[in-house]
Amino acid sequence: YKLIDYGDVSYDYDAAGFKIVEQFRVRIKILKDKGLDEANIKLRYYNHDQLETITKLSAVTYNLDDAGNVVTSKVEKSSIFNKSLDKTNSEVAFSFPDVKVGSVIEYKYTETNRDIADLPDWYFQGEFPVRVSEYRIEIPSIFRFYTQMLVNQKLETKQESVNETIPLDGGLANFVANERTFILRDIPGVHDEPYSGAEKDYLQRVEFQLNQIAYSSGDVENVMSTWPKFTKDLLESDDYGKQFRKRLTNTSDLEDSVKHMKTDYEKMDAIYGFVQKNMNWNGDENIFSHDGIKTAWDKKSGSNTDINLILLDLLRDADIPAYPILVSTRDNGQVNTLYPLLGQFNNTMVFVNLPEGPYILDASDKYNPVNLIPYDVLNEKAFVVDKDHGGWIQLGDSYHKFQNTVSLFAEITKDGVMKGDAEITSYGYSKNPRLKEWTEDKSDFDDYFTKSYTGLKVDSLEVDNATTDTLPLVQKVKFRMPVNTSGDYEYFPVNLFQGLEKNPFIADQRYTDIDFGYDQSYSINGKIYLPDGYTFETLPRNIKMIIADTSIVLTRLMQKDDNSLDFMITVNFLKPSYSASKYPSVKEFYKKLFDALSEQVVIHKKKSIS
């Protein structure tokens, strides 16, 4: 539990120029055993060229003794370790002494930063609840920052002008500084929640961007770029725009085959497939191509941007209207379209504008089909880097969804086993992860079917359309599963193979929005034959359940015959996201939904007619 989180930032000037002086103070109360680890502090800083330093560190533990007096224990200098982590990062580490449950620990330190544009953003919120989080900044008026406050609690702010004097160019310069204070109180801690977006999309914070520097001479330097300038700079960059047109070797086979294709779509598909197959993503996320696409092509491996710039190059060779787009993936968080800042993007993809429609391609993903917007950027915004066609586009797709359909034929044998065939068809966004699993980890693929059911065994499994991009993945399963018995009753589940087995939303509280990314659709159609001499107990009811805003619908139909059951269950999720405020109703509906899905069909032996 954080009692105080305090930051104070001002600018200072010395022989080496302006610097930012950041003073931090943190006070934490340890409430339980698990919190003891919070008394081990690691402060990471960037010390390349001595850009940042940490000084004036002091840390104290407070305890109450038996008489109720406060006992303080200091962290000694000798117990503070400064270590270098890699070429550019270092870390100051120490542990508080004398810490037990109930202790209060407090540390202060000063961090200086030579990069005057790097006014730190302030996160009021984190993993632990905070009582008071206060941030005070004092900025010389020559530096003009954009400020963006992203808070949903009541923020207290103060603003004042103060006069300051600094030594400047041998003389003294008087200037006005703006002092601003931001205070937030009683901030809840945030934990991992299922289907939540990137951390930075929801943590409460205040952000700063250096916009202009107004010199005393009256000149104003625009530090912040504009989108057109941003585009121009990128296009002229050696690591980006200059990489667009390179001669790649050994592509003549591709060129020959593309030459004979009639439509641009066919060509795009062929080139995309070619790059997907030949290039391997090395795991790096980078918006630049540092070693150049030629090197990447020769090594057959590169960052996501390397790979997609190769794709761009080959598409343009074939005269296909293709443009690079800067994107920020789902894990990296949403982009802010106001500020032309590179740092918010983490990938380059390719946008192809054909008459049939726009296509978004990421050739570093080996399993995404050409006509599907990569899940990572679905419903996000992308910036097209082009002199004439540049600007923002929204990556939406209302047609493709995450879809599984199941058709099932089974019989219950006399010795109590459900035996049969199921055909599971995975469309759209459901195909990609399954295809990956099938290609890379075949021996565990059964898990999709067996994991949630006791005793279910897959006798044979066949997968179709693994190599055809545009067709859904068809999984044909022969299975066996013992049915459950109690006395004369036997019962079995019918919510099989759909991939809807576990309710993810059991928590009572939720802080973040729910973000599925796509619409979802699940359905199962089935027929199950009973053994001779058995009949149905009351069947689960035919129902249609709809959530209040009609975005989730469950339909269940059951039709019995003398010795067989026809059933159909469909669940449609028609919204890709829900705001956190809607959580109570979503949670309530999910509970009913999964209750309904888990209902079993009961059969029993016919009473013999005497």
Add this chain to the structure above:
Amino acid sequence: MKFLMTLLIGMVAGLPATLGQTSTLNVSNIPQELLKNAHSVIREETYQFNVNDIGEAMMEVHQVITVLDAEGKSRLDFVKFSSDFQKLWDADIRVFDARGSLVNRYKMKELGSESIGEGLVPDGKMYYFRVTAPSYPMTVEYDYVVKYKGTLSYPIYGIQGPDQSVQQSSFTASVPLSLGIRYKSKNIHLNPEVSSDNSKKTYKWSVQNIKAIPEEEGAADENADYPMVLLAPNKFSMDGYEGDLSSWKTFGNWYESLSSGAHDLSEETKATLQKMVAGISDKKLKVRILYHYLQKNFRYVNINLGIGGYKPLNASYVEDKKYGDCKALSNYMQACLAAIGIPSYQALVNAGYNSQPVDSDFPINGFDHVILCVPMKKDSIWLECTSNITAFDQLGSFTENRYALLITPSGGVLVHTPKSRATENSFSSLTTVDLSDDGSGSYKSAIHISGEYRELMIHYVLGEDKDAQKKFLVRYLGYKQPDDFLITQPSGDDSNSITLTASQERVPEFMAGSKMFLNPRLYKIWNDNLPRDTSRSMPYYLDCPFDKTDTTLYRLPANYTVETLPEDRDDSFPLGSYHTHYVYDEKSNTVTTYAQLEIYAHVIQPKYYAAALKFFSDVVDEYTEKIVVAQK
């Protein structure tokens, strides 16, 4: 004859590596039998381990590995740990396609690196490089050099890993005559070819065409069940501290010498400790009091610094900071006990429920943890000094059932830590459910816990916020999602019980018409799936032996009665038993269900695995049976 074979294999493996000729790397050159069960194949491999003197050695490694499919891709991760004692000196990685043509090459400077170690001070550096596969199959070649500046731990010759076959591989160790070397092969019979000149003796182990052993889930830690040769020095030196590892006794001497002078408690502290146990005569009680004092006031922080990986921090330091690592805390506790006149010994041990104990006949530094042993006339007291919650005199399967090296004034003595007992890890729940005729209900459970379950409950359940508790109940214990619940702990400091009260909109698993199908109990007594291996060659490790009992009382609504009760079970296999019993009492209209699941030992030997699989599947199966209650 045997000698000849070894010699022959040795000669083949000794041929110079033929890297230039790509054809030899062609995947089609792998013998068919080596492809079976394999995701990767070691094509050729040579280790050259040269001991220069007591404190320095060097190892050169050359490996050519073919990765057959994506499931073997972990072999493409080149990860090497580098510390002051063992430094990665040089590395070169080459990548070949299926035909054996060179595709890529990477040098040491292209490796990523980062400091590692959870502690305040890094233990060392991790160098890593992930080779991206152009397509499978493909081949990688690793060449690297490791310099040893401390010689307590010699390298292990790990011959093959899971799902991996070996075409040819050899390990050569060359040591000065004066030092000698000790070795032991495990899971394979392999003798070295020995030669010598006037200064050095050379040992060479070679293998050829070894078939892949399929990976078995849940097996021992660090591939301990796969073929390997252990190597160990007689005389060694770490940071100038020389020692003798030729016997457990001498190794103990060395370790003890490192901690000399570390018992420097102030007279004031000693007096305080003596006051804490004043007037108490029972030795065990005295130890318990000090142990609880340690648990309440001290905490575990990992600090390693050079020889600090072996040498404990002084007791006065720990006293001052109120923290330390396993060595420091054990040393501190030892000093405290000494202050009140109770002798105790630190004990080196290899920790982890599935890590392998050292071999008693092969002294080696196979330890990674320190605990404390207080000798008693009968049943010594064992103390885990790094945990704030472990019960007194309980080690848990983390360090039980294995050899530990007691560090006594007269040297090291290898002893057994206690055997794990099921009764020490118990979970016993008594629940009363009040069921309404619409299927809703409320219940109250009194749960008594000990050992691992106690730590689990206290650590992961009690102190957590409500949603985390709920997640635990539903996901871990298998309760249905309660609508409202409360977990409390009855007052008392060292309590071993918790109380759960809850209400649920729907208690039965499902209803059909007017019938309710009730679960045998409200949670799953066993909620785990063993890997479905049909045949196993390696033991399977459960977390610990345990004893779980459950009694659940369903108070039925007045207008309902029982139609079917599940049959009583009485299952057992050599390592465990499961009993259930169901009773309907007409007078009070209640159903009482009783279940006991006991597992006597947590290591399931291969010969019992099939039986274990059936046993646990029967336990899971039992839960699918239902109590059918119907309207009267």
